[in-house]
Amino acid sequence: xxxxxxxxxxxxxxxxxxxxxRVAATDRFAEATPETVEAILTEAGRMCTDVLAPLNRVGxxxxxxxxxxxxxxxxxFKEGFQAIAEGGWIGMSGPEEHGGMGLPIALTMAVNEMIxxxxxSLQLNPLMTQGQIEALEAHASKExxxxxxxxxxxxxxxxxxxxxxxxxxxxxxALKSKAEPNGDGTYAIxxxxxxxxxxxxDMAENICHLVLARLPDGVEGTKGISLFMVPKYLPxxxxxxxxANTLKVVSLEEKLGLHASPTAVMQYDGxxxxxxxxxxxxxxxxxxxxxxxxxxxxxxxxxxxxxxxxHAMAYAMDRVQGRxxxxxxxxxEHADVRRMALDMKARTFAARALCMDTAVALDxxxxxxxxxxxxxxxxxxxxxxxxxxxxxIAVAGEGIQVHGGMGFVEETGAAQYLRDVRxxxxxxxxxxxxxxDLVGRKLMDGGxxxxxxxxxxxxxxxxxDAAAAELRTxxxxxxxxxxxxxxxxxxxxxxxxxxVLGTAYHLRAASADAARxxxxxxxxxxxxxxxLAEMAKARxxxxxxxxxxxxxxxx
Numbered sequence: 001x002x003x004x005x006x007x008x009x010x011x012x013x014x015x016x017x018x019x020x021x022r023v024a025a026t027d028r029f030a031e032a033t034p035e036t037v038e039a040i041l042t043e044a045g046r047m048c049t050d051v052l053a054p055l056n057r058v059g060x061x062x063x064x065x066x067x068x069x070x071x072x073x074x075x076x077f078k079e080g081f082q083a084i085a086e087g088g089w090i091g092m093s094g095p096e097e098h099g100g101m102g103l104p105i106a107l108t109m110a111v112n113e114m115i116x117x118x119x120x121s122l123q124l125n126p127l128m129t130q131g132q133i134e135a136l137e138a139h140a141s142k143e144x145x146x147x148x149x150x151x152x153x154x155x156x157x158x159x160x161x162x163x164x165x166x167x168x169x170x171x172x173x174a175l176k177s178k179a180e181p182n183g184d185g186t187y188a189i190x191x192x193x194x195x196x197x198x199x200x201x202d203m204a205e206n207i208c209h210l211v212l213a214r215l216p217d218g219v220e221g222t223k224g225i226s227l228f229m230v231p232k233y234l235p236x237x238x239x240x241x242x243x244a245n246t247l248k249v250v251s252l253e254e255k256l257g258l259h260a261s262p263t264a265v266m267q268y269d270g271x272x273x274x275x276x277x278x279x280x281x282x283x284x285x286x287x288x289x290x291x292x293x294x295x296x297x298x299x300x301x302x303x304x305x306x307x308x309x310x311h312a313m314a315y316a317m318d319r320v321q322g323r324x325x326x327x328x329x330x331x332x333e334h335a336d337v338r339r340m341a342l343d344m345k346a347r348t349f350a351a352r353a354l355c356m357d358t359a360v361a362l363d364x365x366x367x368x369x370x371x372x373x374x375x376x377x378x379x380x381x382x383x384x385x386x387x388x389x390x391x392x393i394a395v396a397g398e399g400i401q402v403h404g405g406m407g408f409v410e411e412t413g414a415a416q417y418l419r420d421v422r423x424x425x426x427x428x429x430x431x432x433x434x435x436x437d438l439v440g441r442k443l444m445d446g447g448x449x450x451x452x453x454x455x456x457x458x459x460x461x462x463x464x465d466a467a468a469a470e471l472r473t474x475x476x477x478x479x480x481x482x483x484x485x486x487x488x489x490x491x492x493x494x495x496x497x498x499x500v501l502g503t504a505y506h507l508r509a510a511s512a513d514a515a516r517x518x519x520x521x522x523x524x525x526x527x528x529x530x531x532l533a534e535m536a537k538a539r540x541x542x543x544x545x546x547x548x549x550x551x552x553x554x555x
Contacts (some may be wrong), residue, residue: 003053003307005045005114006119010352011037016512017505018357020106026367035109040396044111049410052085052118059121059260060416064201068253071200071262080122081203084115085155090126094133098149105366106359107554109299113352116303117310120192120420121260123303125158125198127296127358131289132159132210136229138147139277139285147239149206157231158204162193162211162266177213179228179273188270189213189230199264200232200249207232210289211273212282219280219338223464227282228273247271257419290428295362298388299355305348305388305395306420311414312399315406316341317523331402335407340402344395349503351391357505358384372452379442379449382434386491389424396421411483421537435490438497439478443486443506448473450497459506464507467500473536481541488545489538490532496538499531 014037015018024032055076062074094100108130116123135153136145151157165175177191189211198278200207209230218224234242250265277285308369311453316332331337358380365374396418400407425431442449454468454475478486478493503524510520 003049003056003118003310004119005041005048006306007041007045007114007525008460009349010110010113010356011041012509012513013349013356013505014106014110014543017353017508018106020104020356020360023104023106023360023367026364028102028367029363031102032104032107036103036241040092040103040107041114044087044124045114047083047087047089048114048118051116052080052122055080055122055260056119057413057416058256059119060420063259064252064262066200066249066262066420069248070202071249071252071264073201073203073262074260075258076123078118078203081125081155084122084126087422089230089253090129090155091133091153094139094153095149096221096530097144099132099153100133100149104359104363105295106356106363109295109359112296113299113303113306113355116300117307120300120303121258123300124261125203126155127163127293127300128197129155129159129204131161131296132208135210135227135285135289136276139227140229144274144276147235150231151206151239153194154242156204156219157206157208158198158201159208159210160196161286161293162196162209162230163286164195165192165344166194167401173441175212175214175225175311177268179213179215179226180270181215182272184338185274185373187213187228187273187275189228189247189268189273191205191268192269193266195253195268196264197261197427199262199266205233206235209247210276210286211268212286213273215279222283225282226279227276227285229276230271230273245271255519257416265305274525290500291378292383294385294434295355295358296349297424298358298381298385301387301389301392301421301424303349304417305344305351305426306390308396308399308414308417308421309344309348309391311417311474312402313341315412315414316402319419321404335401340398342518342519342522343526344398344518345445346506346526347391347395347502349519350498350505350527351388353505353509354498354501355384355388359441373495375445375449378453379453381427381436382438382442383494383498383501386425386431386434386494387502389421390495392421392424393418429435431494432491435494436487437461438494439486439490440483442481443475444509453501457501460507460511461502461524463524463528464500467503467531470532470535471496471500472474474538479538485541488542489540492534492537496531496534499527499534503531 018364023029059074064073073096091100092103093105128154179187179189211228211230212225215226236242246269250267253263317330319331321331361373361377400414403414406412506520506523
């Protein structure tokens with residue numbers, strides 16, 4: 001079933017659920033008028049439907065491949081990437097002085113959703129570049145900004161993020177890569193990095209790697225790490241392509257999904273790099289890119305939910321099987337298929353609203369220097385990342401179930417969505433780490449940001465008010481607990497928050513459009529009981545998790 005970009009649905013969420021008009025009312029984003037938004041969603045949607053969606057299956061079947069030290073992408077991917085670049089979609093939120101549009105993050109996320117639904121393997125490339133642009137804008141010297149950002153925005157060059165090493169996964173501070181001063185303002189970078197998305201390819205003339213490494217005087221742990229720009233080809237004085245740097249792709253990973261997205265093992269052998277930001281402050285600079293990517297990955301989960309849902313709905317409307325109330329009716333007439341279809345629709349809507357709500361908060365914070373809005377966006381980011389990706393996995397799995405036996409057969413394409421989306425709950429910080437961040441760093445304010453979010457949804461519905469009150473009490477309990485007990489309940493706490501917010505988004509939608517009331521009732525009837533159950537689990541603490549030894553659990 002061909003993917004069709006849901007431009008109207010995205011526009012409804014922006015206009016009636018998350019209050020995007022507040023962003024357009026700021027001086028910084030005054031150009032994001034309703035007419036501009038309509039034009040962006042229409043044009044990007046057309047590209048995704050007509051140009052990118054046909055590449056999805058091709059990429060899954062052909063894979064990207066390493067040939068004589070060069071990564072070759074599947075048929076049509078160069079042209080697809082050029083369509084994204086030429087449309088200006090990479091630099092939508094990039095600085096105008098460097099060729100970007102300077103538009104709100106919310107619009108970038110909306111376009112990224114459609115690109116991801118059309119072809120997630122390809123979308124991961126500009127997502128990494130967008131994060132790199134933001135990191136350079138915030139931390140790099142003017143010289144580096146002037147050289148790299150315009151090339152990244154235009155798509156002439158693309159960006160990557162190099163954190164993980166074989167012995168240093170989530171524990172980034174254990175990295176061994178080193179950086180030695182060359183005496184001319186550059187550094188020699190040596191080490192190996194793994195899981196580098198789009199570490200090499202043939203779609204752009206240069207690949208720019210942001211690499212974490214330790215200077216000779218860097219202390220152990222994350223406090224001794226610095227960040228470096230290490231390009232595949234060294235730029236010439238006029239910004240052109242010079243000689244090859246001393247780095248290479250060792251191999252590409254064989255993965256469950258995202259076959260067209262090359263995941264590289266990168267080797268740096270005294271490669272020339274430039275310091276980004278202050279020495280030993282690399283983690284702060286890299287977190288700028290990671291935070292951008294975390295919301296972006298939540299949107300990737302949403303992307304796969306939308307695509308898998310469309311695929312399953314089309315099949316369900318066409319497939320005739322078993323007796324139904326209506327003669328000749330499709331399987332959509334069966335109660336259990338209706339349950340699955342409505343569940344997919346309700347989850348996908350909630351995930352979209354949550355991601356857009358997060359982006360709007362970040363936009364308002366950036367536009368007005370509003371500390372409360374920035375705190376709100378930061379609080380919502382781990383929820384959006386985890387719930388968005390969990391939703392993608394759940395909806396893709398349910399989509400296979402709707403197909404029945406044919407969903408397990410690759411011919412239908414239903415399985416690809418589940419294979420592709422599965423990693424989104426792992427990379428850019430596993431969902432467990434997102435939950436730990438939520439109950440750890442994000443509650444260091446004593447729960448102020450959480451309470452502010454809960455206050456916003458009061459008055460929509462008595463049952464929702466009761467659930468929000470229970471969540472407030474749970475938040476107060478979390479703040480008072482020792483870290484181990486917080487972390488033990490972190491995932492259910494995050495899931496409870498997501499479901500309470502999801503219900504609120506549905507109710508707002510129903511108040512704006514009466515035709516959405518039945519879906520809102522369906523969602524509320526299921527999400528709120530789930531939220532209460534998750535809250536009960538969140539309060540259990542860690543005692544039962546440690547009642548058995550590690551050996552007993554593994555036996």
